[in-house]
Amino acid sequence: MSARFHTTYHVTCPASEIEARARGIAVEQSVEMPLAAIEDERVMAEIVGQVAGIRELTPGAFEVRVALAVETVGEDAGQMLNMILGNSSMHACVSLVDVEIAPEFEAAFGGPRHGIEGLRARVGAGARPLTCTAIKPQGMPVDRLAKLAHKLALGGLDYIKDDHSHADQAFSPFMQRVPAIAAAVRQAAAVTGHPTRYVPMLCGDWGRMQAQLRLAREEGIDTVMMAPMLSGVATLQAIAREWPDMAILAHPSMTGGGQIAPELLFGKLFRLWGADALIFANYGGRFGFSQETCRRLSELALAPNPRQRAAVPTPAGGMELARVPELLDFFGRDVMLLIGGSLLLARERIPEEGAVFHRAVVEYFA
Amino acid sequence: MSARFHTTYHVTCPASEIEARARGIAVEQSVEMPLAAIEDERVMAEIVGQVAGIRELTPGAFEVRVALAVETVGEDAGQMLNMILGNSSMHACVSLVDVEIAPEFEAAFGGPRHGIEGLRARVGAGARPLTCTAIKPQGMPVDRLAKLAHKLALGGLDYIKDDHSHADQAFSPFMQRVPAIAAAVRQAAAVTGHPTRYVPMLCGDWGRMQAQLRLAREEGIDTVMMAPMLSGVATLQAIAREWPDMAILAHPSMTGGGQIAPELLFGKLFRLWGADALIFANYGGRFGFSQETCRRLSELALAPNPRQRAAVPTPAGGMELARVPELLDFFGRDVMLLIGGSLLLARERIPEEGAVFHRAVVEYFA
Numbered sequence: 001m002s003a004r005f006h007t008t009y010h011v012t013c014p015a016s017e018i019e020a021r022a023r024g025i026a027v028e029q030s031v032e033m034p035l036a037a038i039e040d041e042r043v044m045a046e047i048v049g050q051v052a053g054i055r056e057l058t059p060g061a062f063e064v065r066v067a068l069a070v071e072t073v074g075e076d077a078g079q080m081l082n083m084i085l086g087n088s089s090m091h092a093c094v095s096l097v098d099v100e101i102a103p104e105f106e107a108a109f110g111g112p113r114h115g116i117e118g119l120r121a122r123v124g125a126g127a128r129p130l131t132c133t134a135i136k137p138q139g140m141p142v143d144r145l146a147k148l149a150h151k152l153a154l155g156g157l158d159y160i161k162d163d164h165s166h167a168d169q170a171f172s173p174f175m176q177r178v179p180a181i182a183a184a185v186r187q188a189a190a191v192t193g194h195p196t197r198y199v200p201m202l203c204g205d206w207g208r209m210q211a212q213l214r215l216a217r218e219e220g221i222d223t224v225m226m227a228p229m230l231s232g233v234a235t236l237q238a239i240a241r242e243w244p245d246m247a248i249l250a251h252p253s254m255t256g257g258g259q260i261a262p263e264l265l266f267g268k269l270f271r272l273w274g275a276d277a278l279i280f281a282n283y284g285g286r287f288g289f290s291q292e293t294c295r296r297l298s299e300l301a302l303a304p305n306p307r308q309r310a311a312v313p314t315p316a317g318g319m320e321l322a323r324v325p326e327l328l329d330f331f332g333r334d335v336m337l338l339i340g341g342s343l344l345l346a347r348e349r350i351p352e353e354g355a356v357f358h359r360a361v362v363e364y365f366a
Numbered sequence: 367m368s369a370r371f372h373t374t375y376h377v378t379c380p381a382s383e384i385e386a387r388a389r390g391i392a393v394e395q396s397v398e399m400p401l402a403a404i405e406d407e408r409v410m411a412e413i414v415g416q417v418a419g420i421r422e423l424t425p426g427a428f429e430v431r432v433a434l435a436v437e438t439v440g441e442d443a444g445q446m447l448n449m450i451l452g453n454s455s456m457h458a459c460v461s462l463v464d465v466e467i468a469p470e471f472e473a474a475f476g477g478p479r480h481g482i483e484g485l486r487a488r489v490g491a492g493a494r495p496l497t498c499t500a501i502k503p504q505g506m507p508v509d510r511l512a513k514l515a516h517k518l519a520l521g522g523l524d525y526i527k528d529d530h531s532h533a534d535q536a537f538s539p540f541m542q543r544v545p546a547i548a549a550a551v552r553q554a555a556a557v558t559g560h561p562t563r564y565v566p567m568l569c570g571d572w573g574r575m576q577a578q579l580r581l582a583r584e585e586g587i588d589t590v591m592m593a594p595m596l597s598g599v600a601t602l603q604a605i606a607r608e609w610p611d612m613a614i615l616a617h618p619s620m621t622g623g624g625q626i627a628p629e630l631l632f633g634k635l636f637r638l639w640g641a642d643a644l645i646f647a648n649y650g651g652r653f654g655f656s657q658e659t660c661r662r663l664s665e666l667a668l669a670p671n672p673r674q675r676a677a678v679p680t681p682a683g684g685m686e687l688a689r690v691p692e693l694l695d696f697f698g699r700d701v702m703l704l705i706g707g708s709l710l711l712a713r714e715r716i717p718e719e720g721a722v723f724h725r726a727v728v729e730y731f732a
Contacts, residue, residue: 033503072504137413227448234570257460286390
């Protein structure tokens, strides 16, 4: 008998239909064909998905557990997503809420190559929370972006990332933007004495991303950002596998409105596939994640595991300086706080405001 | 004034909040920061998204039109998706229903390299509808898959594609599976005299896909399948750009439960980014697309356009032989009918059943 792993879905439908719907998901996510047409006995016994449990949560809302064959996933993150949700994503009434991480998956994907400890070590942070901000807005020419990055770095923050909208547009092409900003951040770091890291956003297909990675490495950059659900989760896996010296911030663009539970997608899957930091839409910001979702996401990202480094939860999305104590009370030490736009409101006082943010975070648990 | 293009969203919220929500989307999908923090006048005037219209559809449901700057998209399909939905995908109450295709996008992306005429020419089909089936289930060893493909090809079908679950698993690795199936289909085609095409499923990151494409080309394969929302839409664009001799079937895995309207995603976006055939979940099958959605999708895919070839609508997902007349009445001549699992129910009579399917399609408009 080959190994199986469990996937868990929430399904809304009339109670009279749930058994057929559950069987439908098990078949859709494995062989996707009428079972009567399967002639191969091994496929019937070992490959066809099986319903492992159905539980009514509230009237008309069910939890369905399905046992899928580990061997259908192989060693490809894209194929894993294909098997755990893929076609069933087209059913609006189905959402994916949990996936059992089989030992084979941990062996194949390897988790973060650096994790929270690696991201702390880059900036000499010991066991404290980390700070991060973003270079915005897109549309400015390279020299202005570099000047802004310089001001932000003068505040002594740990990580300064591109806004996720920085791609390879004509107004600030990647190959010009990244060396200019990297130089600006290096110069500021020489002033502050703090090894602030610039984190460029990777974009385009994997071929173009690799050219971007080569340039980044030439510029001494050791941390990059990408959006797994935009660029493909196999691309996240490829960076972790083929550029193991690079730490990866995963950006939430295109993660959707809950068809994959955020705690699962960020805390378990992005971590498994190699993301070192998980940027997610924090409670109380512009997006609607609940405190419970954020807490659970953080717990999963950090859950001790001898085969996977911990990924650092990075709450973001409309955060403000005044919330630092509340956020650190909530998330604890093992977190990276990302304050983007609201820091930029300080304009000419950005270095000072950045320093206040950084000091507030550094000193909170000191 | 730089060029703008319109995106259209459906938003559900109280009427008292819709203006703020609409402005929020316009900012989120452009600069993602407080406008008060923007010092650059050009960015304020030309880059920040603008609300172009709000219309109440039903109480609490609104259509919001936003004008985004063409230059923020650049020439990257991934970045286009990032700008038209990206972060706003995290709002479950927001769905993307339309995108205006700016002339700059048509110049950058180029649409299908082959389109319906190219797919017809490959199999000498004239102006008739095309036929397609799938090799299932995953989990069988390569020799059995090849035998099945041989039987399917003996029916004289036009296209025989991998099931989308065929990745690079140990039970049928891509590099062994594809040459074996390609040979089996060639042998059968020599018997029938019909140039049946085998269409392998590409998987993994773009580096691995390119190795797969090289092997496919060596095997004389000129048509491949990939899932844009699984592998990244920039990967679809990369195949069309860098392997222009390959025709591309776009598979709907991970296209979601409607957060991007299917007619838009398949009929406009996948076509724009280079897909030659659009496999979608037909009405009356296992998925819930309405007739109206399918009709509109088909119209958009085929809409005459001097700058984009027509992509061939490929309804699928639980189709059966008995529905051929109904489907051809509905879709007309410009369609590829995909019957997968139900054809396999014929078991030893697969060649005959395939021939019946193919003949029914070929002769319907003859």
